Amino acid sequence: MNPEGVPLQGRGYEGYPGQPRYPGQPTVVQSTTVNIVTEPPKDHIIWSFFSFVYLNPFCLGLVALIYSIKSRDRKMVGDLEGARHYGGTARTFNIVSSILIGIVILSFIIVINVGR
Template sequence: MNIVSDSVPLQANMYYSDGEHAVMVQQHTRVNVAREMPKDHIIWSLCCFLYFNPCCLGLAALICSVKARDRKLLGDIEAARKHGSTAQTLNIISTVFFCIFILIMVIVVAVLFTQFVKIMNMINDGRNYDGYDRGGYSG
């Protein structure tokens, strides 16, 4: 974990004079802020790679995630952040493609099911596709 120190002035410059000398006093406080280590999104990339890999986006995301993890271990935080961000973007695109694919498949299955039910009802009613009664001999 990296610690960053920043000096922040609490008040404006204050001048004191003791008659002979003017003294400037400026108060500061030190704030220690812990930076987050960049995320490599390796699990998400594995899921995108294994379960749905449109246009090899899951593979590209997995490669960027591994690069981000390697850079993080080497201490190159900026490169790790860049590769992690790229992996996240590729994972988002892959996940959106997957959701659209699932939605299209649900719609196709629903339409095919309703067509199948309609055909089965027509067969049970004794009609063929042209609408004529083919039930049998009426004599």
């Protein structure tokens, strides 16, 4: 059997991508578009406000509120990376403030109950 005389079946012209299969045929190029929807950064403004008003040991609530306002300003300008940075710093100050006030309240409850 002579392999040159047998046409290949099931295989068409495999040229370069975007090249027409047959001369005179329009070129078809496939493309893929990926849309990534990112969630806007959180500024934690309400948590910072409550930390400032109610739980303000060592003025940490005030610092958290300032960073939250900076985060909101950065978000309005369009600097999402700066907004994430300031929002994360505000969250850290809010967590530290909440933990410190929780320790103070727990210590106060223990002292009241032991004193009875």
